[in-house]
Amino acid sequence: MSAVNATHDPALRSWVGSANRADTDFPIQNLPFGIFRRSGSGEAFRGGVAIGDQILDLGSEALRPGVSGVVARALAACAGEPTLNSFMAMGSEAWSALRAFLSSVLRSGSPHAEPLRSALVPQKHAEYSLPAKIGDYTDFYTSIHHATSVGRLFRPDNPLLPNYKWVPIGYHGRASSIRISGQKFPRPVGQILPKGATIPQLAPTERLDYELEVGIFIGTGNALGSRVAVDSFAAHVFGLCLLNDWSARDIQAWEYQPLGPFLAKNFATTISPWIVTLEALAPFRTPWTRPAADPQPLSYLDSAEIRATGAIDVQLEVWLETQRMRATGKGPQRLSHSTFRDSYWRPWVEPPRG
Numbered sequence: 035m036s037a038v039n040a041t042h043d044p045a046l047r048s049w050v051g052s053a054n055r056a057d058t059d060f061p062i063q064n065l066p067f068g069i070f071r072r073s074g075s076g077e078a079f080r081g082g083v084a085i086g087d088q089i090l091d092l093g094s095e096a097l098r099p100g101v102s103g104v105v106a107r108a109l110a111a112c113a114g115e116p117t118l119n120s121f122m123a124m125g126s127e128a129w130s131a132l133r134a135f136l137s138s139v140l141r142s143g144s145p146h147a148e149p150l151r152s153a154l155v156p157q158k159h160a161e162y163s164l165p166a167k168i169g170d171y172t173d174f175y176t177s178i179h180h181a182t183s184v185g186r187l188f189r190p191d192n193p194l195l196p197n198y199k200w201v202p203i204g205y206h207g208r209a210s211s212i213r214i215s216g217q218k219f220p221r222p223v224g225q226i227l228p229k230g231a232t233i234p235q236l237a238p239t240e241r242l243d244y245e246l247e248v249g250i251f252i253g254t255g256n257a258l259g260s261r262v263a264v265d266s267f268a269a270h271v272f273g274l275c276l277l278n279d280w281s282a283r284d285i286q287a288w289e290y291q292p293l294g295p296f297l298a299k300n301f302a303t304t305i306s307p308w309i310v311t312l313e314a315l316a317p318f319r320t321p322w323t324r325p326a327a328d329p330q331p332l333s334y335l336d337s338a339e340i341r342a343t344g345a346i347d348v349q350l351e352v353w354l355e356t357q358r359m360r361a362t363g364k365g366p367q368r369l370s371h372s373t374f375r376d377s378y379w380r381p382w383v384e385p386p387r388g
């Protein structure tokens with residue numbers, strides 16, 4: 035598991051002033067990775083790290099002097115390609131080394147402050163691309179509350195199927211439909227069986243729904259058919275992002291039988307542009323428990339280490355703000371909130387696939 039180290043020190047401050055504000059999403063203790071370019075520039079997309087309201091351009095030559103070894107190779111991987119795949123494939127040693135280097139050059143008092151000011155790009159002047167080329171995408175029901183709520187939509191008398199408490203339930207999504215948050219997409223059209231009807235009709239969905247989820251990026255894979263122990267997940271998981279799995283519930287209600295969701299779930303999935311590394315989340319790790327009255331995980335899905343630090347205490351919220359609300363001066367409204375630590379299944383119980 036990733037351990038707390040000097041990069042997590044709550045007393046750290048950055049020479050980037052906006053990173054020290056109480057309301058910032060990107061203090062120096064975070065340092066998430068993404069892919070960006072200046073808006074409208076036509077530049078090549080490249081790696082960057084969010085710090086306050088700025089992006090540190092990992093392609094900047096100002097970062098290169100005096101850098102060698104694994105940090106130099108990690109910087110080159112982030113700067114030279116339009117995705118983070120090569121950097122992610124370097125493994126946890128490289129991830130941690132580059133994070134430590136960036137923390138050192140961005141903190142207050144760093145001699146690199148003045149040279150690196152030219153490497154900052156305001157986030158408001160940037161556009162983003164997917165942080166990685168996503169070859170596969172599996173959606174898991176890690177929250178028993180979510181699984182029950184969705185099941186109740188389609189099976190009011192039997193919302194939670196009996197195997198849920200024994201094995202992580204998932205399905206393969208459509209990797210090609212994943213986009214950065216903020217993208218527009220057409221309202222999906224599919225077969226819908228209206229209430230009381232016996233013949234379905236082709237129509238646009240009238241029950242477009244959101245699903246607040248946490249996306250997990252696998253950095254290093256494994257050979258096809260080989261197994262990865264649950265306590266080894268930190269060597270494979272690069273980081274986490276926010277994910278909205280858009281859903282057409284009226285289409286889903288008709289088509290999901292018997293093999294599960296298809297067109298109702300694969301028309302759009304949007305993710306945040308920033309990946310928060312697993313190491314950055316180390317201070318938020320907390321014990322994971324399963325209600326004593328429920329079945330306990332089989333041994334291959336369980337361990338003392340998972341029980342001790344297998345949950346992540348991150349608060350999650352969904353807010354709604356429409357164009358009409360903005361025009362009338364009405365503030366955004368919170369639709370839901372939860373905490374990631376309450377996941378019924380830890381997000382790393384299934385080994386990453388090659």
